[in-house]
Amino acid sequence: MNHLQTIGRVLNIQHFCSADGPGVRTTVFLKGCSLRCKWCSNPESINERAELGYDRSKCLGKAACGRCLKPPCPTGAMYVVDGDDDRVHVNWALASDSPETCASVCPTGALTVFGRTMTVAEEVYFVC
Secondary structure, eight states, X not given: OOGGGOEEEEEEEEEEEOSSSSSOEEEEEESOOOOOOTTOSOGGXXXXXXXXXXXXXXXXXXXXXXXXXXXXXOTTTEEEOTTSOSOEEEOHHHHTTOHHHHHHTOSSSSEEEEOEEEEHHHHHHHHO
């Protein structure tokens, strides 16, 4: 087997890291950590599946955008509360089945995906 074709889920590739030791390096953060440390700095790395992330401050709201309220995002995964500030809320149980689908329609980046499936060859390409 060609080891460059091995697949994993990458949370983030961070260039120019200088924390946690001497020198400057590129750090590849992977999903699927089994340790469950109480002081975990990256809890989004625990689950090995891709997960939806939501930054409510970047949401334009239903009136100005509303793209995530329609297909291809699953019905009911995103909703607006009447009388609220018009910004979208997330039904995590419904949205977790297709995080890539929901995030792909968001023009502002309010919806993102934690975790991307990559081969070792792709990781090397992004690191270098």
